[in-house]
Amino acid sequence: MDIVHIRASVPRRAAPLMIFLGVCVIAARAASAQELPSGPISLAGGRVMVGADVSFSTSTEKDDAAKPAESGWFNYTDYEHSTMRLARMGVTADVRITDRVSFLAEMRSENGDAPRPYALFVRVRPFKQRPIDIQAGRIPPTFGAFSRRIYGDGNPLIGYPLAYQYLTSLRADAIPADADELLRMRGRGWRASYRVGAQTAAPGMPLITAFRWDTGVQARIGPERLTASVAVTNGTLSDPRTKDTNDGKQVTGRLQWRPTIGLVLGGSAARGSYLADSTLAAMSLPAGAGGRSAQRAVGVDAEYSRDHWLVRGEAVRNRWEMPTLISSINASSVFVEGTYKIRPGLFAAARIDTLRFNRLTTPTQSRTWDAPITRFETGVGYYVQRNLLAKGTYQYNRRDGGLVRRRSLVAVQLQFWL
């Protein structure tokens, strides 16, 4: 895991509290005496904008490594937290250095961990009148749509789509020696271990992680109606990295079209090397396998809204090359979600989601290389105030593998942002 921890002089558990208190102090100074700000805090004559996201969620899900027969790990992330039992605090800042140059950052803490830089990049608009932007640093994801709408009320439910969160049994720092070893890890993405590479058990990778951003350079061209974006980054969709661990960069492209108001269509593609050089060096390759270690993905997404309805959907087709196997391993995911506003401040939402894997055949068995999973989540949200949202959801997971194959849970979440 390529996790950058910021050294903090305060105790680890106190760091998020310090951040939150810091925001509150700034907020109190910026606000009138009677009310807290409902929007971001403006400093230095509007050149510095500071925002915050705080959310607390809890659920009936009680995964525990000491009770593997009862733990499904359906909502585990690559930071080893459950999205359904998560305390998250984030502070975002937009520092406008000139009219064309901005510096943007987000520090985030989850479940009391030390804050880490989730985003850290500079945005340059080289031509004032032309819609061209260049971003460099730890940049927002180019691929797909969901990763960029996790702020505020962008996610109408509490859980995340499978493609962006569910841990497959693959890792970037360890690989199976053969197909049988990979098949033995079906449904064990929360804690996978292999003979080649790192020897300790660790979480696997999702198709696209929504919990870490990659580092590199990104360019966006075109007006709002039709935009093209391309990025070159150190990591891959599954395993974003601050420092590269191999020679291969990832190239990601996205085309977004708004043919009419209310309809957004997007297409994305990415290719990059996901295996660390140390992993490749640790194995003995079969004849003809070469050093193949690419992750390739293509995706389409759509959003349509009208009146009190909002419908979104994404489909992703992903392929990982595995140098110890002759055939590539594929995964596909599709989700559709809808939101309907029942009355002012109250909405209902639902998402149906599936993640599928291709079949591997060995002399002894023929199975999908990881356990296919289907998820349904539905719930309601109520705006206590404009930027304070309470949500309650019911989630059902069904998986064709692992110790726990079905899991229903109820979750609640409180979100505040400015």
Place this chain on the structure above:
Amino acid sequence: MPSALWPLPSALALVALAAVVSGQTPPGAGIIRGRVDVRRVLTPVERRPSISELGTPVPHDPIDFTRSVVYLESAPAAAFADLEPQRARMDQRNATFVPHVLAITVGTTVDFPNNDHTYHNVFSLRGPKPFDLGRYAAGKSRSVRFDRPGIVRVFCEIHSHMSAFILVFSHRYFAVTGSDGRYQIGRVPPGRYTLMAWNEGSVRESRPILVPEDQGIVEADFTLR
């Protein structure tokens, strides 16, 4: 906020005032007029840091914070009886509500036309009239009738920086200041009143006034800091 505050937007205020003036003037009715000088430094609610955008967000028009509303805290009983249903308008233009402050009487229907090439979703969660107009495209308009007095905070669900105020009055003795800060409240029956000056969410200053019995003009200036 007291329940008796509420006027019309800049342009509409003139129309409303004209209508009021053309009506039957009570014997000895006077005029309250003056200027509101807003010296408070107000920072607009901006959009949240666009951390997840792939580029620079589209700019929006600045908000005019200088418009204030001046009104009588209480009014003669007759002022509540003859309110005619009216129509007012709050545009959505360049990702901004125009006007930023609208003052109306109870029973007024406000149209919210979308004049942008993107969706807006006008809503209000609290106050006398919670509503959510949903998403509708450019050239379309939806309406809300306000039947109770109070302050309505108006927002756009899609554009977090967009906000506006609608002040719904149960009497007609109010005015929105013009671009020069000037206001005029006409047809005020003689008597003692408390004059309130409201700006950006709350009453900033108030003062007692006396409208004499000789159809006089009462001058009242405010400086809001």
